[in-house]
Amino acid sequence: MKKLLFVAFILGSTNALFAQNYMTRTGKISFNATSPKSPEKIEAVNNEVASILNSKTGDFVFQLPVKSFKFERELMQQHFNENYMESDKFPKSEFKGKISNLADANLGKDGTYNVTVAGKLSIHGVTNDVSVPGTITVKGKDVTAKAKFTIKMADYKITVPTVVADKVSKEASITIDAALIQK
Amino acid sequence: MLATAFSLSVATTFAQGDADSMMKMLDDEDAAVPKKEDVNFTFKATRLINGSTTESLGAGVLDMRISHRFGKINQGAENFFGIDNANTRIGLDYGITKYLMVGIGHNVLGKENDGFAKVKILQQKTEGMPFSLSFLTGASIQTTKAPTLPTTDMKWYFSNRVCYFNQVLISRKFNDKLSLMLMPSILHNNLVDSTKFDNNTIALGVGGRIKLSKRVAFTGEYYYRFTGTDNNVGSAKTYNSLSLGFDIETGGHVFQLHITNSPGISERIMLGQTTDTWSKGDIHYGFNISRVFTIVKPKEFKKH
Known part of the structure; x- marks a missing residue:
């Protein structure tokens, strides 16, 4: 038992000591919810995405202020915040998860790795389990994470008024591009 | 043994709680920076009903506005309760920067051409600045035909056609639901x-x-007048302007539907020539519609 305790202790402390944390506050996440009948492009970019990746454990978190999504059209940005995302009530969207195939990716070595990140995505106050394929590129102290996936608006209780129901896509395709630096 | 169990639980929480502790790190960092965000969307549009709000257009945004005021509701069935008569203002507004917008317009009533500039001087913040303040200045020219003057040596000066207006707009968004504004004019x-x-x-x-x-x-x-309350338009008395309405947003547009005792849309008419009164049922039904165009794209959307 003593041995086990010792092992557990060592494991815990090595984790803490040699944790390889990569971090950014200027990651980029964009989305597109344009439908074939949309009179204009419904897309936005957020350049204030915060993210931390622990390359040893594979833990990966993302967080972004909803109000920092920039639209081409100011009015659309207002409607996005006020009516769709209710950003006063739900100011942040976040993802908490883990690289599920960490064994396939040798993040200690330079290279590009295909990974799957699974965890909990919280948008508009609703949390769902998601699993997202993406790539992680390691180059020295820099890690670039890229992914593209789709979410259903209804899964996050984001409602579209019936008058414009066919002018906004029911799904949003999300693109992540984050450059993290070793801390 | 107790110590063992304790240590084990520490070790396990350490492993499981990593994502949580990382998220907490981000949250803590966020909380450490004082939040001085702009309080946006105090009103849905740059106009409340007849008058302006502290809201500005974004930089590079062109707004085409059509405002319509029907005749008086109490004009009876033969005028279809006012629908048969209407006054319109057609206007174009443009946002030069986030803080400065300009606009021009033509009003059918009084054949007025007006122009204005509105600058946002103070911006309400989540912490610190408790309100937003904008200053609006403008002028309007009546283009009606010059009247026939009693003697030929009298001259009808261009300046007779001109009026000026200035407004300080002070607004506060108290919460998600309630926004209030004061407009000394x-x-x-x-x-x-x-x-x-x-x-x-x-x-x-x-x-x-x-x-x-x-x-x-x-x-x-509601505009309460301190001076000019005895001014008549022809033989008609003038009243304070009171308007009530709804902002209805349908995805891409904001429709403003309202009832008002001001027969026209310009500042000249709203403040100085509101010849109708609620107490006699001289109420006009009206609406404002606007269509925005992005002329200069924000930098995130410029093609490199």
Whole structure:
């Protein structure tokens, strides 16, 4: 038992000591919810995405202020915040998860790795389990994470008024591009 | 043994709670920076009903506005309760920067051409600045035909057609639902109908909105005049302007539907020539519609 305790202790402390944390506050996440009948492009970019990746454990978190999504059209940005995302009530969207195939990716070595990140995505106050394929590129102290996936608006209780129901896509395709630096 | 169990639990929480502790790190960092965000969307549009709000257009945004006021509701069935008569203002507004917008327009009533500039001086913040303040200045020219003057040596000066208006707009978004605004205003008419009348109309406007749902808000504005209250238009008395309405948002547009005792849309008419009164049922049904175009794209959307 003593041995086990010792092992557990060592494991815990090595984790803490040699944790390889990569971090950014200027990651980029964009989305597109344009439908074939949309009179204009419904897309936005957020350049204030915060993210931390622990390359040893594979833990990966993302967080972004909803109000920092920039639209081409100011009015659309207002409607996005006020009516769709209710950003006063739900100011942040976040993802908490883990690289599920960490064994396939040798993040200690330079290279590009295909990974799957699974965890909990919280948008508009609703949390769902998601699993997202993406790539992680390691180059020295820099890690670039890229992914593209789709979410259903209804899964996050984001409602579209019936008058414009066919002018906004029911799904949003999300693109992540984050450059993290070793801390 | 107890110590063992304790240590084990520490070790396990360490492993499981990593993502949580990383998220907490981000949250803590965020909390350490004082949040001084702009409080946006105090009102849904740059106009409350007849008058302006502290809202500006974004930089590079062109807004085409059509405002319509029907005749008086109490004009009876033969005028279809006012629908048969209408006054319109067609206008173009443009946002030069986030803080400065300009606009021009033409009003059918009084054949007025007007122009204005509105600058946002103070911006309400989540911490610190408790309100937003904008300053609006403008002028309007009546293009009606010059009247026939009693003697031929009298001249009808261009300046007779001109009036000036200035407004300080002070607004506060109290919460998601309630926004209120004060609008100290002055209207200067170069020419009034009689020497007994005041060239200056000084007024204090109060306005606000209450959001009834995510997409519908109840709005109101009232301008109380301190001077110029005895000014007549022809033989008609003038009154303070009171308007009530709804902002209805349908995805891409904001429709403003309202009832008002002001027969026209310009500042000259709203402040100085509101010849109708609620007490007699001289109420006009009206609407504002606007269509925005992005002329200069924000930098995130410029093609490199």
